[in-house]
Amino acid sequence: MSSLILDGKSLAQKTEQELAERVSALRTAANGAAPILATILVGDDPASATYVKMKGNACERIGMESLRVELPASTSTEQLRQTIIDLNNNADVHGILLQHPVPEQIDERLCFDAIDLKKDVDGVTCLGFGRMSMQEAAYGSATPQGIMRLLQAYDLNIEGLHAVVVGRSAILGKPMAMMLLNANATVTICHSRTRGLEQHIKSADIVVGAVGIPEFIKADWIKDQAIVIDAGYHPGGVGDIELAPLIQRVKAYTPVPGGVGPMTINTLIYQCVEAGEKSLLVDG
Numbered sequence: 001m002s003s004l005i006l007d008g009k010s011l012a013q014k015t016e017q018e019l020a021e022r023v024s025a026l027r028t029a030a031n032g033a034a035p036i037l038a039t040i041l042v043g044d045d046p047a048s049a050t051y052v053k054m055k056g057n058a059c060e061r062i063g064m065e066s067l068r069v070e071l072p073a074s075t076s077t078e079q080l081r082q083t084i085i086d087l088n089n090n091a092d093v094h095g096i097l098l099q100h101p102v103p104e105q106i107d108e109r110l111c112f113d114a115i116d117l118k119k120d121v122d123g124v125t126c127l128g129f130g131r132m133s134m135q136e137a138a139y140g141s142a143t144p145q146g147i148m149r150l151l152q153a154y155d156l157n158i159e160g161l162h163a164v165v166v167g168r169s170a171i172l173g174k175p176m177a178m179m180l181l182n183a184n185a186t187v188t189i190c191h192s193r194t195r196g197l198e199q200h201i202k203s204a205d206i207v208v209g210a211v212g213i214p215e216f217i218k219a220d221w222i223k224d225q226a227i228v229i230d231a232g233y234h235p236g237g238v239g240d241i242e243l244a245p246l247i248q249r250v251k252a253y254t255p256v257p258g259g260v261g262p263m264t265i266n267t268l269i270y271q272c273v274e275a276g277e278k279s280l281l282v283d284g
């Protein structure tokens, strides 16, 4: 029996059509105003510049606007924090994306946490994480929230299943584990100090690879009919999980590329449209 392919690319495209309709309806209802995502790029890292450009392009495709803020590599924590506060106070801006990573002299956590909860559409603040964990209203961290949206779109009920998340970063592993827990999975979080990683993964009904090492998780650690989520993407088109031997014997898997990646940007703009609707229609 062949496995279900969790096609993030096509779900993201379908969602963009729906978002374009929502943005157009919003413009009609709000005298031409559209949601605006402010993107902040600090320094000249080419990969970060590409990600910010892709996020701006996604805004354009759905008729939303983006406000690009570019700061030099020498920016201080205080200068970046002040930029964020100015954007918090700018009523025309509905979402704020601070591209990670920032240059090392900057206290990234302090700057993330300066983002107003209402505009934290990338889900990076401690407050947003805490509220999401406690099942209170907050935007989820974009990559794990995108993974949850993908699981939901394919009607994969994970209640009662054993999920093993490999990785515990603030933007991916930790919020992923909390989201799976909130969906009633039984969750194990593994990391670089975990003992017996292979045994943990062998008992998983769902495996999330969020390690950052190409094909680190081996196919023969994963049981038949597991659900396999690979957040990694590396040169050569491989992820964090050795996927090729699995595609006939697992229940479902995210392809690399075209699985998790497109859902991350899609979730960012999805959440920014929600923030725009709330600000322009509900809060007036």
Ligand code: NAP
Pocket (backbone or CB within 6 Å): 143, 166, 167, 168, 169, 170, 171, 172, 173, 190, 191, 192, 193, 194, 197, 209, 210, 211, 212, 213, 231, 232, 233, 240, 260, 261, 262, 264, 265
């Ligand atoms: P990260 O901050 O580098 O975190 C990596 C995690 O893996 C850490 O928690 C680390 O454990 C753990 N780890 C490292 N070596 C390990 C080992 N030998 N055994 C078990 N765990 C180990 O990375 P990240 O930002 O979470 O990203 C993870 C992956 O997802 C990367 O491949 C990245 O490219 C990808 N990603 C994709 C998107 C997307 O949009 N598609 C977005 C974000 C990330 P410690 O905490 O103990 O160090």
